[in-house]
Amino acid sequence: MMCSDEPVQFHVPVFDGTLTPTEIHQLLSIFESDFPVNSTSGSETGLTVYSVEERRRRRMISNRESARRCRWKKKRHLEDLTNQVNRLRLENRALKNRLCLVSHHCLVAQRESDRLQTESLLLQQRLSGLYQIMVAMQLQ
Template sequence: MFFQDDVVEALQFPPCPLLETMLTPGDVHELLSFIQAEEDPASPSSGSQGSSNRALYSLDERKRRRMQSNRESARRSRWRKKRHLVNLTNQVNRLKTENRQLKNHLGFILHQHLILSLENAQLRSESEILMTRLSNLYGALGTPL
């Protein structure tokens, strides 16, 4: 056999949850088994029963690897969903804070507007009173306005 079992075990390492493109230990084992199958000459004792056992083993192995792959994919999907939920929660909190600040600022601006409107109304009233007094003074002096 080209690869020893200890070499195969040395090449197998736990999958990285952040990188979806890395090979899983099952993928490494599958690739190595393909390489080994190409290197192994057909033994004279292996007949149709040997190939059917190998085919059954391959189907069972593929099914096991597929189930493992599906579990990993589901785990990554749950992790992404959880991260997305955390991001959305953070965004909601940030937007609530921003909304509260904008409401406070709007309240301050409306309060300033009210104060300035009242002051403007008072100044207009004083202006009208002063214009009336000036007009009366011009009238008393006999000078046209």
């Protein structure tokens, strides 16, 4: 047996932490089965060779799982959009109420402004009249 100083490399698949019951069953069946194993050198040792039927079955399971995830994402996206629509409707209603209140205050301020302008004109006319009376009294 030869001993080398090179480090041994292992291929570790990425695992996201979720397994379906079908995937668990498949993993258990791999450990229990006697599939032929290709023996190669380096980091690719231990690859299992599957039959065409087994690959077709795995692909079908994978496609079903992919479709399930796609439907779940679509459903989640629809829920998010529905929530956003509801939130925007509430915001729109609040803005309409605010606009109505501001419009009302503007109308009240406009009426008060008109009243004050009319009063100002009346007071200017009275002042002008009083001024004319004073001028007339000084001339006499």
